[in-house]
Each structure stands twice: as C-alpha cells, then as structure tokens.
Amino acid sequence: MTEKFNWKPEIQSLVEKKGFKNYTPIQLKTIPLILKGTDVIGISATGTGKSHAFILPILQKVDPSLNSIQAIITAPTRELARQLYEQVREINEFNPDYRIKLISSGLDKERMMESLNTQPHIVVGTVGRLKNLFVDEAVLRLDKAKTIVIDEADMTLEMGFIEEVDQLCGRLADDLQMLVFSATIPAQLQPFLRKYMHNPKMIEADEDHPNQPHIEHVLINCRHLTYLEKLLRVLPGIQPYVCMIFARTKQDVKDTAEALKQNGYPVVEIHGDLTPRERKQALKMISNDEATYIVCSDIMARGLDIPSVSHVISLGLPSSLDYYTHRSGRTGRAGRSGISYVLYNEKDIQGLKTLKGQGFEFVSRDYRRTGWVETKPFDFKPKRQSKETSEAIQRVLNKPVKKVKPGYKKKRQQEIDSIRRRERRLMIKQSIKAQQKERAKAAQREKGGY
16 A cells, blocks of 8 residues: 555555555545545445545655644544544644644634634634634635545434534635545435535545355344343354444433443443533543444444454344445454344345345344354244145134133144144155155156166
C-alpha cells in the first residue's frame, strides 16, 4: 500500500504507522478521484476503510501554510464526529502544523468560539453545531473551504439533519468539492445530491458481503419469552471477546443494559440520553477494549469502528432490514470468523423470509442445559401425510370416550404416533424397493441386456 500513491512524507509516515498493507476496494476506487477534485458518492459499509478513503486525500490536499479552513467533515452523531477527529489528528504526530478542530454538540460552546480566533485547516463536527457557529454565530469561516465530506449520509437523513446540512451547504463556495459517503443512498437523499454535487462519480465498493462463510447466522426462537428473557437464557452459552447487542429503541437499550448489569455482565450502553461525560467514558472503554458487551441501537452504533467484535446479537429484526446487513457485518471482519445471532418471534418471520431470499443462510439453534442444540428452521413445514394416514388419525380423534380415564390423552397420542410410524416404515420400504429396482435396471444395462 505504501507505494500506491505519492503521499507527502507525513502522510506516508501515517500510513506506515497504521500498518495498512493493502488498499480496501472503497479506498482504491475513491482516492484517485478525490485527489483530482471530483465529487464522489462512496457507498460502503462501516469497517471497510471508508474513513481513510477521504481522510488521506484530504490531508494530501490541505496546505498547512494557509491560514484558512480548507476541509469540512460532517457527522450525524457526536460519537462518530469524535472518532473521525481522532483519526484525522493522528497526522499531528508527524506534522504538528496541521490545525484540526472538533466542533461538536456536547462540548462547551463558549470555549469553542474563543478557540476560533485562529481558524483551523480541517474542521470535524456534528452538523447542528457546525451550522450554528457558521451561520448563526459567524465565528467559523466555513465559506473558505474547498472540500466537504458528508459522512454516514443516510443516517444524517434518517436523524432529520439533512435540512441543516442544506442550510450549511447553501452558504459554501459554488466550486466546492463534495464527498458523500454512506452505506445506502435512499431516494429521499437524491434531491440534495442533485442540488449540490457536480457530475459526481458513484462508487459502490465490492466489499465482502456479510453473508460470507466466516459469518455464521444463527436463529433462536423466543417462543413464549420476550427478547430480553431469551437473551438472559442464551448468554451463558456465548463466550465473546466483544459482543454487540442491538435493540430497536432507546428504551429497549436502557432496559437490556440494566438487566445485564443486574445479572453481573460487564456492559457499556450507547444511546441518546447519555450525558457528554457518560458518552466519552463509554467510547473510551470501547476503544480500550474494556467492554465485553455493548448494548446499542442501530442509529447510535453506526460509524463506530470496533474491529474486535466476535459476536452480534439482534433482539428481533430491525425496522429496516438493510440494518441487519450492518448489524451482522460488525463481526467476521478482516477475514476473522464471527457469529450473528437473531432472537426472533412470530412478527419477525416475514423479515427472515425476505433476508433468506436475499441470500442469507440461517441455521436454527437453541441453548439448553446440555449446551447448544439444533432446532427446526423458522420456515419448517411438516411433510404432508397420506390420505389414508389422515383418515386413520381422524378416526382416533373422533373415537367416542365413554369414560375419561387418567392418561387417556397420552394413550391417544401414542396411537396416533403409531399410525405415523407405520406410514414412515411403509414409505421407507417403498423407497428401498424403488432403489433396488433402479439398481437392477442399471446392472442389466451394464450387461447389455437393454
């Protein structure tokens, strides 16, 4: 990887420090375009190297000798903004002249404003706070920027921030280079892209699909239990390095995390009600590999790069099935093996059928006292029995009972099971005869008898 592009010395040193051996598909396809100044729409999932697909060329293009903002990187959540900021400012280890600033919700606004007497070269931040300091307070000179990155664009749209991005971009230079990175490009995002992008190149990287052999997709039927009740029953059978547990709502995340804590599991929870201090502490524990169980919602987990995830557990399917791809893709990274568990009930069946139609291969298991056991598939359908067997069973069921005796239901079931066993034995005999007949014909053909 180190010889692929003519990086500046400090970027070359950063690449070597990060230990990058080969470019990922999204990097290989987008970096040359970004360096040329082309507008790019990069479609790639979290964990495919997309952050450095735009960070490296931006660092290459920034001139630290200029006293102005040259690049903007926006993120939909403060967690993702901080993570991107930490990745960008690694360049300071090799060149301290790059001025990089985090502009994010959850940080002291007055201090941020005071620090902007000297404008940074690269700004990383949440959309709302960037727009506030640029449009409302006029202390952040984003209008001088040459490049803007909208990271996790589909999530930005889903969280309702696209209007603020629109207000921000409407005040930037007309010749601005726009880079949009996202796992998906929803139809609702298209008007925004057409409004601001100039002949963009859409790049969809051919990354490993989560339905690869190194990810095993396991279904666990909750039956009469809630997702949380079933989770507590199966967790003793899972020995993860890091396990991400996905719940649908913020309240589900809170309830799940609290229940796990009460049962002695080391848990980190990520949801929108955490204070800035709690968020920072949670992210620090995750980055230091101090969190064994991470409970989160789909939105709050997007963008968090946690390469050490060995297991993923979904408490039901997400409201948008596309998110299952993102969930399961959190494990099995970099060629390692991983397991994605789905705890499901009746309302998840149709979604499972859709995922199966998309190529996901599921196995069905359950954890019991003796360990993990194979169970019937979610779409299991018993074989149809013959008309004669159905009629025989119906006669047993319709048989009048003069006097109910203890155990009569058990005896009746034994009689029905006996009828079904007779049918199975008959089918086996017929199959054996058919095979014998076919072998005899084959032997005759070999002898030239036919």
